Amino acid sequence: MTRQGYEALVNELKHLRAVVRPQVINAVRTARAEGDLSENAEYHGARERQALIEAKIRHLEAQLADAEVIDTTTLGGERVVFGAGALAEVPISQAIAASSAIPGFFEPYTIGGRDYVDGGVGHVAHADLAVDREATLVLVMNPQVPLMADEGAGARHLKERGLYLIMEQSSRIASQNLLELGLRELRARHPKTEIFLLQPDRRERLLFGPSMGFEASRAALRYGYASTLEWLGRDGATFSRRFGAGAEVAQSPA
Secondary structure (H helix, E strand, O other): OEHHHHHHHHHHHHHHHHHHHHHHHHHHHHHHOOOOHHHOHHHHHHHHHHHHHHHHHHHHHHHHHOOOOEOHHHOOOOOOOOOOHHHOOOOHHHHHHHHOOOOOOOOOEEEOOEEEOOHHHOOOOOHHHHHHOOOOEEEEEOOOOOOOOOOOOOOOOHHHHOHHHHHHHHHHHHHHHHHHHHHHHHHHHOOOOEEEEEOOOOOOHHHOOOOOOHHHHHHHHHHHHHHHHHHHHOOOHHHHHHHHHHHHHHHOOO
């Protein structure tokens, strides 16, 4: 929780202990003095309120004991580029660690007193960085495509596959739409820049679901290599020719 949230809970707990608890104890004592507790509505009401207050105090004590205070000043939300400006000297190992800090899987990575998380949190693609630096040929790789639904007999509905896959599919649909809108805007703003999009077939299950294990990662890498070669020979043939031509020009002076 934030520092402000933590302090608010601390103040609430102090108020319950120092003000509310004594008031309730005094109300119970006063009601008990009236005698005949079996029909004493004020006494029973005061005892019920006392139980609620004590439960609230215990809940706050447990919440504060387990609380982890987050300094929100180190998570500003702005996009940064490693290797440029104030971050020009950040080692590549640290840049990769920070760029791989996916929320929910890894904790934020700290560099120079600031916390960093995966740039995909706020931006689906960063092709604009290359375009703004006057790149004329840009390749965008997007492995997070939504999975196409099964068809035919024996097909399972997404809701039958568990919460994780439901949330992942929802996230992929949103990311795909944002990516397409972003690239469409870039192409409109920079018509002379060629932007190619490389992404897997939506029917490919290998890249859908948890892939943090070694075998799953290796299988995904093998698929990525093979499918990229296939793309270069088919839909990406234009990119392959343009990229190859650029490489030949760059090497010709040597």
